Amino acid sequence: KHILIATKNAGKAREFKKLFSEKGIEVKTLLDMENTPEIDENGKTFTENALIKAQTLTDLYKIPVLADDSGIVVDYLNGEPGIYSARYAGDHDDEANKKKLLHNLEGVPFEKRTAHFHCSLVITSPVKDPLIAEGNVEGYIVEEERGKGGFGYDPLFFYPPFDKTFGETTADEKNAVSHRANAIKDLLTKFDEWWEE
Ligand code: ITT
DSSP states (O other): OEEEEOOOOHHHHHHHHHHHHTTTOEEEEGGGSSSOOOOOOOOSSHHHHHHHHHHHHHHHHSSOEEEEEEEEEEGGGTTOBGGGGGGSSSTTOHHHHHHHHHHHTTTOOGGGOEEEEEEEEEEEOSSSOOEEEEEEEEEEEOSSOOOSOSSTTGGGEEEGGGTEETTTSOHHHHHHHSHHHHHHHHHHHHHHHHHHO
């Protein structure tokens, strides 16, 4: 069994490989392929964007494709950066994005810095309606980066049950509780029925 995941994000690719290998499913991503198209993610929600990414590749290659659209939603900033998480300050510039987020929360006390990561997963197929799954994880935005693990906003995301940021946890710790792990759990509860239908 293997699956194509519509991502060029190395951090996501690493997590999917790990999360699916435990289930005996081999993962390929756009990082393993040459000449893949640029996909314009112009949807209004995480799920719409995941659908655009997956459907584009299903149409092109005539195979089932899984896409992840994810990001961090900060309550004090009315949900920013949200679907714009990858391009908040600069296109896929994680350092600039983190700096902008910290700047926009300057002076805001810890208890008001609530946030969640969201992950929408969509599997498209040439012959059936898409399968959609979602997951979240709740935490706080710290005042300065902590830890070097994970990717993206992980060093800024404090997860109270661990008393650490996702930059300070191991990959296994993060993968046990993350928005992506929760979305995959949701996906797998629906997957067999969808696949066989
Ligand atoms: P693909 O579209 O190729 O998958 P992308 O990075 O553009 O890659 P998104 O549009 O879904 O993907 O943007 C997600 C951004 O949200 C990502 O670049 C990170 O900055 C952030 N993000 C998502 N999941 C994260 C996680 O587990 N830890 C830290 N940051 C995360």
